[in-house]
Amino acid sequence: MSALYDRFTSAPDDRIQRLERRLKREHKARLDAEAIAEAGLRALYSSQRRLALLQKVTVAANSPGGLRQSFHAALEEICTDLDLVCGIAYTVVNGGETARAIDLWFSAEPSRLFDFIELSRDAEFRLGEGLPGRVLADGQAHVLDETPDDEELPSGSLAFTSGLGSGFAFPITLAGETVAIFEFFCRRYVLLDTDLRDLLQQIGIQLGRVVERERSRQVLVHEARHDALTGLPNRIALLERISAAANARSEDALVKIMVVDLDELKRVNDLMGHSAGDQLIKHAARRLEDCVLSRQRLMTASEGSSCVSRVGGDEFIILLEGRAWIDQAKDLAAQMHQALAQPEGLPAGVSRIKASIGIARLEGAGDLEQLVRNADVAMYAAKERGGAITVEFDDSMRDTFRFRHELEQELREAIRTRQFVLNFQPIVEAADPNVIVGFEALVRWKHPQRGLIHPAEFIPTAESCGLILYLGDWVLEEACSAISRLNARGGRWADRYVAVNVAARQFLSASFSARVGELIMRKGIDPKNLRLEVTEGAAITDARRTREVLEQIRRWGVKTSLDDFGTGYSSLSYLQQLPFDTLKIDKSFVANAGETRSAQIVRTIVELARSLDLSVVAEGIENASQGKRLASLGCDYLQGYHYGHPLTESEAFARL
Amino acid sequence: MKGIVFNLLQEAVEAEFSEEAWDSLIDASGVSGAYTSLGSYPDEELFALVAAAAALLEKDQADILRWFGRNAMPMLQSRYPQFFASHRGARSFILSVNDIIHPEVRKLYAGASCPHFHFDEDRAGRLLLGYRSPRQLCQLAHGFIEGSLNHFGERATIEHVLCMHKGDGICRMSIDWQS
Numbered sequence: 001m002s003a004l005y006d007r008f009t010s011a012p013d014d015r016i017q018r019l020e021r022r023l024k025r026e027h028k029a030r031l032d033a034e035a036i037a038e039a040g041l042r043a044l045y046s047s048q049r050r051l052a053l054l055q056k057v058t059v060a061a062n063s064p065g066g067l068r069q070s071f072h073a074a075l076e077e078i079c080t081d082l083d084l085v086c087g088i089a090y091t092v093v094n095g096g097e098t099a100r101a102i103d104l105w106f107s108a109e110p111s112r113l114f115d116f117i118e119l120s121r122d123a124e125f126r127l128g129e130g131l132p133g134r135v136l137a138d139g140q141a142h143v144l145d146e147t148p149d150d151e152e153l154p155s156g157s158l159a160f161t162s163g164l165g166s167g168f169a170f171p172i173t174l175a176g177e178t179v180a181i182f183e184f185f186c187r188r189y190v191l192l193d194t195d196l197r198d199l200l201q202q203i204g205i206q207l208g209r210v211v212e213r214e215r216s217r218q219v220l221v222h223e224a225r226h227d228a229l230t231g232l233p234n235r236i237a238l239l240e241r242i243s244a245a246a247n248a249r250s251e252d253a254l255v256k257i258m259v260v261d262l263d264e265l266k267r268v269n270d271l272m273g274h275s276a277g278d279q280l281i282k283h284a285a286r287r288l289e290d291c292v293l294s295r296q297r298l299m300t301a302s303e304g305s306s307c308v309s310r311v312g313g314d315e316f317i318i319l320l321e322g323r324a325w326i327d328q329a330k331d332l333a334a335q336m337h338q339a340l341a342q343p344e345g346l347p348a349g350v351s352r353i354k355a356s357i358g359i360a361r362l363e364g365a366g367d368l369e370q371l372v373r374n375a376d377v378a379m380y381a382a383k384e385r386g387g388a389i390t391v392e393f394d395d396s397m398r399d400t401f402r403f404r405h406e407l408e409q410e411l412r413e414a415i416r417t418r419q420f421v422l423n424f425q426p427i428v429e430a431a432d433p434n435v436i437v438g439f440e441a442l443v444r445w446k447h448p449q450r451g452l453i454h455p456a457e458f459i460p461t462a463e464s465c466g467l468i469l470y471l472g473d474w475v476l477e478e479a480c481s482a483i484s485r486l487n488a489r490g491g492r493w494a495d496r497y498v499a500v501n502v503a504a505r506q507f508l509s510a511s512f513s514a515r516v517g518e519l520i521m522r523k524g525i526d527p528k529n530l531r532l533e534v535t536e537g538a539a540i541t542d543a544r545r546t547r548e549v550l551e552q553i554r555r556w557g558v559k560t561s562l563d564d565f566g567t568g569y570s571s572l573s574y575l576q577q578l579p580f581d582t583l584k585i586d587k588s589f590v591a592n593a594g595e596t597r598s599a600q601i602v603r604t605i606v607e608l609a610r611s612l613d614l615s616v617v618a619e620g621i622e623n624a625s626q627g628k629r630l631a632s633l634g635c636d637y638l639q640g641y642h643y644g645h646p647l648t649e650s651e652a653f654a655r656l
Numbered sequence: 657m658k659g660i661v662f663n664l665l666q667e668a669v670e671a672e673f674s675e676e677a678w679d680s681l682i683d684a685s686g687v688s689g690a691y692t693s694l695g696s697y698p699d700e701e702l703f704a705l706v707a708a709a710a711a712l713l714e715k716d717q718a719d720i721l722r723w724f725g726r727n728a729m730p731m732l733q734s735r736y737p738q739f740f741a742s743h744r745g746a747r748s749f750i751l752s753v754n755d756i757i758h759p760e761v762r763k764l765y766a767g768a769s770c771p772h773f774h775f776d777e778d779r780a781g782r783l784l785l786g787y788r789s790p791r792q793l794c795q796l797a798h799g800f801i802e803g804s805l806n807h808f809g810e811r812a813t814i815e816h817v818l819c820m821h822k823g824d825g826i827c828r829m830s831i832d833w834q835s
């Protein structure tokens with residue numbers, strides 16, 4: 001035994017060397033094991049990420065909103081997930097020879113890329129031209145090189161001055177045919193490796209199904225020229241009838257159309273479900289048809305003819321042509337209001353149907369689409385006056401319509417040439433109104449002809465035409481710049497915040513929280529100096545998403561306020577679920593805080609805020625006595641003309 | 657802090673000094689010393705090792721962190737060549753750093769905190785790199801940038817425009833290839 005022991009035992013130096021070799025082997029084995037485990041984990045992680053994105057795109061593809069909505073949701077998901085700056089959708093036209101942008105895009109930084117997107121949203125690429133044209137040519141995904149030629153993109157140089165360093169595009173396919181193209185841009189280099197190519201191919205196939213559905217839907221619409229629910233002619237059939245009527249009659253003013261819009265439908269759908277809504281539509285269709293037929297029966301074909309059609313969810317259009325009808329339109333409308341008001345035959349829970357009716361007549365050779373638009377404008381005027389009435393179109397309405405259209409054009413120009421400024425209104429401590437705790441940033445439009453315009457005059461238009469996304473993004477960025485400028489001056493500014501109003505649509509967009517984080521980093525500001533104000537609109541539209549966004553933003557250290565509290569639904573359930581920091585009591589309660597009832601409401605809101613650990617700001621304070629009263633009711637902070645009008649940035653800073 | 661950072665520090669110390677030097681640092685700082693790249697360890701252990709190295713070598717901690725970042729780059733390259741292969745220069749490589757770090761951290765620990773670098777460019781074409789982290793390791797980032805410049809054989813001036821160590825809200829470095 002001892003001989004064997006000696007054979008394996010060596011001198012101490014040798015032993016040390018052997019131990020060192022053993023240690024090296026162990027060390028190498030550990031590194032190898034780590035490398036194997038990491039490679040496996042990395043593969044698993046990337047495939048999970050890919051599957052998660054594919055699932056999101058599949059959900060978007062299967063959403064019921066139709067092609068535009070599905071494509072937009074998919075662009076947004078892809079941009080957000082892969083950290084891309086913007087995405088643009090193209091359809092394939094001209095027998096597969098041309099890719100044409102369809103004004104469908106998503107951008108994480110809309111205001112910064114305004115010029116680029118404006119140029120891209122109706123761009124066209126021929127076969128082989130630019131990224132979309134290359135995709136069209138061979139049905140494969142293509143990537144833009146790190147240093148592309150200007151010919152790569154007609155808008156190439158603009159893409160690069162906008163800081164978009166790279167991009168790629170891939171086909172949306174249906175049975176192997178390229179039916180649409182998605183194009184994306186980003187700041188960094190994109191490697192189109194096998195994994196990403198596979199993912200894009202899967203996404204392309206999923207979205208191809210959206211195109212397939214849209215096509216079959218259109219085929220059905222073309223084939224069946226009647227509305228399936230009511231059996232009435234649909235829009236296509238109606239426009240043909242109007243066109244035929246306009247051509248057949250040489251005299252003016254023998255064609256009138258009525259647009260009938262049911263005021264109730266959305267509420268019935270929401271409260272009682274879609275089958276009740278469908279029942280309501282069918283019922284309304286019969287009543288409208290009965291009214292028209294009761295008069296039509298008294299006319300010969302040459303005296304007059306008519307057509308009742310259903311053109312949209314809750315919209316009917318009635319065509320009236322011929323001498324006999326022209327003077328009867330108003331009476332017919334009155335008869336319709338009366339017939340719809342009858343309760344018999346309505347779904348349970350609905351006592352009557354209210355409708356808004358607009359009437360327009362064809363003038364001269366007349367543009368038919370204009371005719372329908374005029375009737376629509378009149379119908380909206382009826383709706384604005386509370387519904388259940390009839391309005392006949394006249395030229396003053398055309399002016400209103402034109403004014404809105406012009407305002408929209410001017411707003412576009414204003415965003416392009418940066419005609420907006422931010423003003424800052426102080427927010428003070430209730431306990432000592434000499435102490436300014438922050439400012440609310442308020443946007444003003446410095447119109448070159450009309451001077452300073454108040455937001456109430458342009459925000460509703462900006463919201464209705466979608467420009468609010470650009471404008472809101474500009475306000476947020478500008479407020480962050482202001483914070484960074486004021487911060488740079490140091491001193492007493494350090495604890496003050498700037499509150500920025502965020503529109504519901506902007507707040508709920510998938511990239512919003514990332515955008516806030518991005519701006520904080522780019523402007524180098526402390527998140528505690530920024531506060532975001534959201535109205536109840538966002539919470540009501542999508543409470544779950546609102547909660548997600550709030551939580552993400554709070555992770556950055558940014559605080560949030562619920563604006564105009566008390567005017568909307570003011571539901572306790574969402575207030576409890578949503579992690580806001582501050583409530584802003586609406587001005588309307590402040591103005592009447594002297595009255596017992598309003599004072600009690602304010603006191604209740606304050607108690608509610610206390611129990612949820614929220615601070616309370618009262619806004620719209622115009623005199624000292626209002627301020628004292630609200631402070632005594634327990635509000636923490638006060639804002640209003642009494643403590644300071646909205647100021648320019650330098651005036652605001654001087655107040656500190 | 658990911659184990660790989662400790663592994664790289666060990667490799668850098670052993671390559672520049674000796675295996676004994678690493679053992680001395682472990683003893684002097686009182687840390688556990690057993691690190692695998694698959695694990696995650698308290699930030700304090702890294703800070704303790706850096707502090708011990710600074711004391712032993714009579715240098716600033718900032719110098720140690722920059723030295724480490726610079727020397728770690730060739731080691732990263734030999735461990736993970738795939739992250740370097742697709743880049744033609746340091747600028748493109750630096751811009752891809754979030755794409756590299758995030759999956760590398762999150763593949764191990766879903767939801768783990770990892771540094772996010774924010775990039776921007778100023779009018780003069782300088783690359784601006786923003787960094788905000790409670791770890792305040794901007795000097796390590798500085799070293800990594802120097803290491804990547806060396807890797808691609810480039811020269812640039814790195815400047816700390818804003819720094820959390822100086823009381824700013826974030827750290828921001830500018831990288832200027834022109835000068």
